[in-house]
Amino acid sequence: AAPPPTGPGTDYAYDDPFTADRTRWWREDRFGQFIHFGAYSQLQGKYQRPDGTVCQDAEWIQRNCQIPRAEYEQIAAKFNPAGFDANAIAQTAKDAGQKYVVITSKHHEGYAMWPTKVNKFNLRDHSSFDKNRDILAELKRATAARDVKLGFYYSIWDWHDPDFPDPATFPKYKERMYAQLKELVDNYHPAVLWFDGEWSADRPNNPWTEKDGEELEAYVRGLDPSIVVNNRVGKRRVVDGDTGTPEQEIPDKPVDGQLWESCMTLNGSWGYTDWDHNWKSPADLTRKLLSIAGRSGNFLLNVGPDRNGRVPQESVDRLKQMGQWLRTAKQSSAVYGASAPGLVAEPGWGVVSRRGDKLYASVFDWPASGGSLTLDALAPFRVRDARVLGSGQRVKVEQSSGSVKLTPSGGRTNDIATVIELSVDPLP
Ligand code: FHN
Incomplete structure (x- = not known):
């Protein structure tokens, strides 16, 4: 050609x-x-x-x-x-x-x-x-x-x-x-x-x-x-x-x-x-x-x-x-097929990526205050479900208009990164 x-x-x-x-x-x-x-x-x-x-x-x-x-x-x-x-x-x-x-x-x-x-x-x-x-x-x-x-x-x-x-x-x-x-x-x-x-x-x-x-x-x-x-x-x-x-x-x-x-x-x-x-x-x-x-x-x-x-x-x-x-x-x-989340700001305690209707919040540094992690919203969305990959930990989700608070039971479970998978519905 x-x-x-x-x-x-x-x-x-x-x-x-x-x-x-x-x-x-x-x-x-x-x-x-x-x-x-x-x-x-x-x-x-x-x-x-x-x-x-x-x-x-x-x-x-x-x-x-x-x-x-x-x-x-x-x-x-x-x-x-x-x-x-x-x-x-x-x-x-x-x-x-x-x-x-x-x-x-x-x-x-x-x-x-x-x-x-x-x-x-x-x-x-x-x-x-x-x-x-x-x-x-x-x-x-x-x-x-x-x-x-x-x-x-x-x-x-x-x-x-x-x-x-x-x-x-x-x-x-x-x-x-x-x-x-x-x-x-x-x-x-x-x-x-x-x-x-x-x-x-x-x-x-x-x-x-x-x-x-x-x-x-x-x-x-x-x-x-x-x-x-x-x-x-x-x-x-x-x-x-x-x-x-x-x-x-x-x-x-x-x-x-x-x-x-x-x-x-x-x-x-x-x-x-x-x-x-x-x-x-x-x-x-x-x-x-x-x-x-x-x-x-x-x-x-x-x-x-x-x-x-x-x-x-x-x-x-x-x-x-x-x-x-x-x-x-x-x-x-x-990682694979994932990219910048758009819906949330990058947190100080780790990083978030997105693939389709899933957000992956990877926790590197747990806040000294305890086991709660906050995500600041950049656009409206609703969290349907949250779970920690590779562990049976439950994740308590408290969502308000501008932020989401996540509290996995038991805190850190992974020395490299605790990955919390969030199923989300972006709102119009
Ligand atoms: O000079 C090279 C260096 O040896 C190496 O190959 C890196 C890789 O990105 N590139 C050059 C420096 O920019």
């Missing part, structure tokens, strides 16, 4: 992301897994300089530790993630309740994780890895077998391609980027293309313009109109593509006029390191997911496999616990 017209003002040539068919699954699914995996993983967060001192970083190690290009190429040539187990990764996502996976196909370092024909700086042609393996194809099969969607992160910024930083040759780089994207779409049919690095700092004037972004979006839509594209296709913080991308943060209220997805690390690093042990707790992570759903967002939670291709056990354990919590007593009802 011919790509839609491009140029300023044509962004809305595409169906509104809020209602478009292509985003339907994305708007429902709420929880995905991000994977940062590349040649940088070979260093596992540590680079020993010629003078013997050690420099630490993750996926930015080449830049931030000023590793000379030739040396970085030698490091990449040793990369051999023989332990990469696509089935284990896809199963971890499935068990966690993550409905989609987005893996770095190429990060800023410019190293392609599939056997691209565009250059040799890739996992087949520049590594010690099995020449017959293609980890993106493996992951595609493993995710599809489990009804998990697969998408690709792709960095526009490229530290390896010499044509990127030179204004005269930048168009040649762009041609190669387009060719790589066509390979990714034709060979693996990704559900998402997650761009990044449009904010390149290589030159004082970032070469990547809003027009480049619009053209790229049109190009991707022309390759496959069903792909969900994030907003970093254009200049950061300009609404573009389908989805906004707050990073390492959760907006404190629903974002107006934009679908959004918070991407976040399980510890403090995107790529694997053997020194970052700053793991978030399962309770914190689950509450984050609930808060995001209650503000109509998605949660893209990152794992960084080590040089062997293995996802750290600390990550697997946390994801498993999130999945267990979600499956218990259908507490996942507060």
